[in-house]
Amino acid sequence: MIDALGGIIPFLCHVFLIFFAGFFSLNFIFNKNFTKSFGFESAEASFMGRPLGFVMLGVVLMLIATLFQINGFNSTSEIYAVLFIFALLGFLNNLLMYLKVIESPNDSQQNIKNSIRPLIVLVVIIISVLSG
Numbered sequence: 001m002i003d004a005l006g007g008i009i010p011f012l013c014h015v016f017l018i019f020f021a022g023f024f025s026l027n028f029i030f031n032k033n034f035t036k037s038f039g040f041e042s043a044e045a046s047f048m049g050r051p052l053g054f055v056m057l058g059v060v061l062m063l064i065a066t067l068f069q070i071n072g073f074n075s076t077s078e079i080y081a082v083l084f085i086f087a088l089l090g091f092l093n094n095l096l097m098y099l100k101v102i103e104s105p106n107d108s109q110q111n112i113k114n115s116i117r118p119l120i121v122l123v124v125i126i127i128s129v130l131s132g
Contacts, residue, residue, distance in 0.1 A: 004069060004074060005067075005076065005132065006131070006132030007131060007132060009127065009128065009131040009132070010128045010129075010131055010132040013124045013125070013127055013128035013131075014063065014066075014067055014076065014128065015067070016124055017063060017083065017121065017124055017125070017128075018060055018063045018064060018067070020120065020121065020124075021056050021059055021060045021063070021083070021121075022057075022060045024053070024056055025053045025054070025055075025056035025057040025059075025060055026053065026057070027053070028049040028050060028052050028053025028056065029049075029050055029053035029054060029057065030053075034049060035048070035049045038114055040105055042105075045105070059079065059082065059083060062079050063076075063079055066079060080125050080128065080129065083121060083125060084121075084122065084125050086121075087118040087119075087121035087122045087125070088118070088122060090117075090118040091115055091118035091119055091122065094110060094114045094115040094117075094118065095115045097110040097114075098110045098111075098112055098114070098115055
């Protein structure tokens, strides 16, 4: 398993991404108040988060399939590319809302921690790709 991913550091990054994305996906699916922590306080936002949680859960299941090489899934490059693009767009969106270049959904000041969360995924993917 560790050799297939390219070493211990890519393996640890892969496991971290499984736990990190799994946490967010399950919270989006089952926790109706989770979107309020991001500044989206409307009832529609909690229902918007549920499909997003299912998409993230699909990515987590693919990460698990590549970790254990189930049914010949052994290439993580495509999954990392999707996660990288997803996190990069999330970071840019939150940063632009924080800088008030684009307006936020409830016209309040966005918290900078919403911009930092996607950076965690970006940094882990970059470390995994560079060390593998």
